Amino acid sequence: MSICNGVAGNRGRNPIGIFIHNDAGSQNANAAFYRNWLQTHPLENGFAHYYVAQDGILQAEDDSKCAWHCGNLDGNLNYLSIEVCQSMGDLDIFKQNEEKAMQLAAQKCKEYGIVPSTDTIRLHQEVYSTSCPHRSVEIHGGRSVTKAYFIERIKAYMEPPRITKVNASLQANNGADCTRLSIKAVKDGIYKVIDKEHGFMLTAAAGQANANVDFREFDCGDYQLWKLVKKRYKNADYTMLESVATPGLYLSAENNGSGGKNNLKLYTDLHNMKQKFYIREETDGRSLIIHSFSGKCVAAK
Ligand SMILES: [Zn+2]
Structure with missing residues (x-):
């Protein structure tokens, strides 16, 4: 059973895309931290399906259920959400977490037949007044470049390894x-x-x-x-x-x-x-x- 237990409702169909978030968390805000935090804080504060951190990937909610992750009805209802964690901490660790998030997103795109594009790979700040995903936007150079970067990385992970x-x-x-x-x-x-x-x-x-x-x-x-x-x-x-x-x-x-x-x-x-x-x-x-x-x-x- 998932941690969040369907509190945000059932989607009843496959997700149509993925929102990528940054958690604005410290070096200590890893998967183990979120596992505890989600069970000790009101979920109305917001939560995502996945938390990707140095110590692993926490799935907080089933893919078939909704999550309160972006303050936007369509986004919460129709999209999966991935938090790239420890986004206020060490840059190299954040970059590794981001890369793992891209692999996870690629898996999910394959699983649900999602074609990565600007319509399906979304940033929180597109639909809500927030700097999220702040660290990704900072290191990749702005919103549209970050989106393009995410789409390219996810596509690359979806392709089978080239045989030579x-x-x-x-x-x-x-x-x-x-x-x-x-x-x-x-x-x-x-x-x-x-x-x-x-x-x-x-x-x-x-x-x-x-x-x-x-x-x-x-x-x-x-x-x-x-x-x-x-x-x-x-x-x-x-x-x-x-x-x-x-x-x-x-x-x-x-x-x-x-x-x-x-x-x-x-x-x-x-x-x-x-x-x-x-x-x-x-x-x-x-x-x-x-x-x-x-x-x-x-x-x-
Ligand atoms: Zn966010």
């Missing part, structure tokens, strides 16, 4: 984009291998035997160049992929492509099936690099 690297492994031949590769000639007999799903390049960055190979977004020079070495054994043609950065090391299928581990590695010439591949062009102009023994494909996965 994935494993190189053998995967079943099922037509997936992570197995469909562009094999681009860079110079005579030397190629880059780029997967369709991510647009990443096959990379042997460690440059030593037994090191994992992966697919990367960023340019790693020779570590992303491969010499396609054509060979013939009895009547079968096959190709080995030699790392240009480390001549004598070849793309190699761990466990020969069977079992749980299907990583691709670099190895010296093993003279066995682990390093034998054939390349098959597909109708979309991309190619599959197929491990001869297992029939599985080189994949960015």
Whole structure:
């Protein structure tokens, strides 16, 4: 059960936005302080849903209930409220609290489908005669800059972390984009291998035997160049992929492509099936690099 127990009423629907407050509290006005304060003072003095402080985040009221946080009917009824605490104290601690508040706001935006904008991310002083959020406005340089800053930070926390690297492994031949590769000639007999799903390049960055190979977004020079070495054994043609950065090391299928581990590695010439591949062009102009023994494909996965 929440501390404030629905005293300001039920909203009965999702919040449409978030008000960011500063508590005008001292260094001691942390989450533990507010937990006690809210239970020993009349709630008519005002309260917010969340108190974000150095010692943690206190949720004082359920999201589905209202809070008396901004002295404005629409704001109290329709919006969530987050207090950034200790706003009269140490600047670095306040900034850390503010950043945690941005993360919390991002979580709530995702949870309730709120798109951060000037209409949904609000400052107390927009609707009431107050300097709140005084410290944020002071350090960011005014009301509109502070709003823009909050919106940008919240959006950044809502985005998934950017992936720039994935494993190189053998995967079943099922037509997936992570197995469909562009094999681009860079110079005579030397190629880059780029997967369709991510647009990443096959990379042997460690440059030593037994090191994992992966697919990367960023340019790693020779570590992303491969010499396609054509060979013939009895009547079968096959190709080995030699790392240009480390001549004598070849793309190699761990466990020969069977079992749980299907990583691709670099190895010296093993003279066995682990390093034998054939390349098959597909109708979309991309190619599959197929491990001869297992029939599985080189994949960015
Ligand atoms: Zn306020």
